[in-house]
Amino acid sequence: MSYKSVYFIGIGGIGMSAIARYYKFKGLEVSGYDRTESELTQRLVSEGIGVHYTDSPEMIPSDPAATLVVYTPAIPADLKELVYVQSHGYRVIKRSRMLGEITEGQRCLAVAGTHGKTTTSTLTAHILTESGEGCSAFLGGISKNYDTNLLMSHTPTVVAEADEFDRSFLQLHPEIAVITAMDADHLDIYGDLEHVQEAFRTFASQVSGTLILKYGLPVSTSDTGAEILTYHLSDTRADFYARGMAPDELGHYIFDLVYPGGVIEGVRVGVPGWVNVENSVAAAAICLRYGIAPEKIKHAIGTFSGAKRRMDVHVNRPGLTFIDDYAHHPQELATSISSLRQMFPGRRITAVFQPHLYTRTRDFAPEFAKALSGVDKLILLDIYPAREEPIPGVTAEIIYDPATAPQKVLLHKEQLVDYLSREPLDVLVTFGAGDIDRLVEPIAQMLEKR
8 A cells, every 4th residue: 555644534433443443553644533532532542543523624634645535434425524535636435445455365254244243253353363373353343352343463364344334245255254144224225125135145146265144044055156054043954053052150151062074062152141152153163164173162262251332241240230232223132132031030121222323213113112022121212313314203202102111211311320320220231332332331330339
């Protein structure tokens, strides 16, 4: 690359920040804009990356020939900085194209799917790192083992979270890939489930070696030239599956991992919940196909600490548990709540949910209501708009009204911590992809004082 600097518009996003760190590591000048300060942008600043929070074209490096501009499609098209670079001779590319360029010429291991991809890709990177093989990794969450969303290695292997938003994953051409799920999501982009699945099949066509599918997904040999293998939590018709699953007293599952040609006995997952058994089977499948020894895979799964905001345990003592989770799609919520029920049988679950996006709330309101009806008490917050303008008639009430949880309440985000301080709590979980994460630490501190 002949550029001296890389400028990021939307630098605070989880995927954007990983690429920003990558170019800082490579010795380039890195800076960028984001709308609001966050823990992630504060970390970038502490690492020597300049970040500002006003839409100011004068903050952009002044030499178009020496500056590459990377932007996320999550920002508005009329942002002054984006309009400026597009009209002043800068090379301007989407984040997804940047990731595609970085992975070219390396062995790319990609994890795609409408849910489960962050934990699965983070665990895959951990197995490769812990085994001594090494990899670089661009993750959609913060690995708790390494406290970062970017791993760097001299091994020419890259683990990438393949994001379906804006069809970003179609910039990747992996050697080995997993598809975890193909549910309807991002309908503001795709329109309907058929087009979501069509995009995943296009992604499948770009895999050169082995495609590992969640058993039952609608992808066939006519869609890809890659070898197709399947995985599942427990279905013995899959090529990879868990056998004899049983939780220990802390909710961590122990199981035998069955794979073509063998069994890895007595695998214990380092993070709790049955959903992480399924994620472990998928990550192990990638690593077995890659060539990592079974015993090294078993050890690494046991030392995995998870990704922040993915079934992330903050308080866990007799009579009081607090977990934070990124779930923001009805299927993710249903899976997480099912996992919590198995982890904490007989206990009372209180869930706080912050809906993410007006379009997603509009498109899936009945499904959200059904999934959230599985808790004992639902606390529903206002919709987090992210990149969207309000849609008339689309409010949290269209989830709240049909929800049938035994108890439910609507709150503004600012009321939450005080409300919880007066609530009888047993198992508390916060769900959402908006800014609910900023309340996690205040809630945990309040609960620790109880």
